[in-house]
Amino acid sequence: MSQPVSRHDRVLPTIGIIALAAGIFAIDVITPLEVSVSILYVFVVLVASSIYGRTGILVAGLACEALTLIAHPLSPGDPWSHWSLIDRVIGVVGIAMSTLLVMRNQSTMDALQRSEAFLVEAQQLGRTGSVGWRDPRGEQYWSRETWRIYRYEPGQTAPTLAAMLARTHPDDRRLLEQTIEKAFREQTGFALEHRLSMPDGETRYVRIVTRIAREWAGEAGIVGAVMDITAARRAADELQRAQSDLARVTRATTMGQLAASIAHEINQPLTGVVTNGHTVLHWLNERTLNLDKARTTAERVLRDGERASGVVRRIQGLLMKTPPQATDIDLNELIGGVLDLLQTELRLRDVAVQTELAPALPAFLGDSVQLQQVVLNLVINGADAMSEVTSRPKVLVVGSREGDDGEGVVFVRDSGIGLDRETVDKIFSPFFTTKARGMGMGLTICRSIIEAHGGRLWASPAEPHGAQFQFILPNKAHADL
Known part of the structure; x- marks a missing residue:
């Protein structure tokens, strides 16, 4: 696109335009040519269009028209003859038409420049560039923002797939290459997120969305958008970390509320350990020596110790600050572990627990700590909902x-x-609670955990009394983790 010419830079071109117009005027007045010399003023208008805007072009056109009319009575021969008048009319009309067409073209060019400027600004604000190419290995078209996203200077390198791959993270290069080759081979668009490795070592994230275009002289090509999603990706990671920390705090709060029952759950096997330890000593005493009974009692000590250790491990796992880890989950085993942890608490609340576990469930992909937190929260909420039932x-x-x-x-x-x-x-709204001392965050966190697993959590009335909470986890083939 042509750029506006400054006032200082217009001086010499303006002198040139005046000199050109004066020369044509002199030829028209002095030389007895039998052609319409005035039509040469069209060149003056064209030169003016490269320097001035629409107003300058109009002034140049009117000046040329004036020179043409002034030269008519001064030109050699009979200026009022039939052919002289026709010749002059041709010149005047030609200049007028040329001026109007050039002004119209200038308006179109100005509108195009404005549109391009708006597009450039919009792409920069949206961090979205455009790309297009006909051949997977051939030269591409990149918009200015695409150059910026890949951190190249226009002209520094050819806009090709090789240039894209040079900025792509080594672990993602093969995926990008295969995706583009498949798109051309199958004549279909694609959407792909991948990482970029910048020269300064920074890792950034882009999303490329394309479609097949057949408007290029009947040839099929690919056009698309390259979106810099680094800020959004980092914000999502920060949000996930914040949600993980909040979920851990909620787990700790829940454990605090269950402190009495958990203490009882640990104290029971520890009491058995102490009692059976004294019994072992009794059977090992020289006067009451009985190795068989001592061995049996020692086995009970081990059993009670393992039971106490299991409770501690489950609590430690719920409170530990670890990033989400996707592993194979046995839902029935997960439910059983939570109910074991809460059995004393539920017994103290006079809650009878019934299980309806489907046999031979397949394994599902998920984070065991987070899913235990969901089941734990739902079970405690269910017990709370029955606290006033008599x-x-x-x-x-x-x-x-x-x-x-x-x-x-x-x-x-x-x-x-x-x-x-x-x-x-x-x-499920944040801070909404039906409990007198509730925070209103438990179910909100539960829903975010399940949705992060690609599932869904919802509530519905139960028949004939109560409520039912359910969540689903996708099978391993469709899991998001």
Whole structure:
């Protein structure tokens, strides 16, 4: 695109235009040519269009028209003859038409420049460049923002797939190359996120979205957008870390609320260890020596020690600050571990637990600590919902089943006061709680955990009493983790 010429830079071109117009005027007045000399003023208008805007072009055109009319009575021969008049009219009309066409072209060019400037600014604000190419290995078209995203200077290198790959993270190069080759081979668009490795060692993230275009002289090519998603990706990572920290704090808070029952759960086997330890000493005493009974009692000591150690391990696992780790999860085993941890707490609340576990469930991909937190929260919420129930048994049903599409389903059903429609709509909102001393974050965190696993958590009224909370996890083939 042509750039505006400054006032200082217009001086010499303006002198040149005046000299050119004066020369044509002199030829028109002095030389008895039998052609329309005035038509040469069209060149003056064209030269003016490269320097001035629409107003300058109009002034140049009017000046040429004036010179043409002034030269008519001064030119050799009879200026009022039939052919002289026709010749002059041709010149005047030619200059007028040329001036109008040049002004119209200038308007189009100005509009195009404005459009391009807006596009450049919009792409820079949106951190989105454009790219297009006909041959996977051939030269591409890159917009200015695409050059910036890949941190090349226009003209520094040819815009090709090789230039893209040079900036692509080594672990992602083969994927990008195969994706582009497949798109050309199958004549289809693609969407791909991958990493860039910059010369300064920084790792950035881009998303390329393309489609097949057939508008280039009947040839198929690919056009697309290159989006710099580094800021969004880092923000998402920060959000995930913040959610992980919040979930850990919530787990710690829950453990604090269960401190009494957990202490009882640990104290029971430890009491057995102490008692059986004294018994072992008794059977090893010289006067009451009985090795068989001592061995049996020692085995009970080991069993109680393992039981106490298991409780501690489960609590430690829930409170440990570790990044999410996707492993194969046995849902029935996970449910059983949570119920073992809460058995004393539920017994103290007079809650009877029934399990409806589907046999032979496949393994599902997930983070065991996070999923334990979800089940733990749902079970405690179910027990809380039955705290004021006195006219019927407090029954909590915890179960699992396999969905129609192979997904895993876990449900917790209580026989409490239930949920009305308004509560169902709000219960997963942050800081909404039906408990007198609740924070209103437990179910919000649970839903975010399940959604991060590619699943869904929802609540519904249960029949004839209470509420039911269910979540699904996709099968391993469709897991997001």
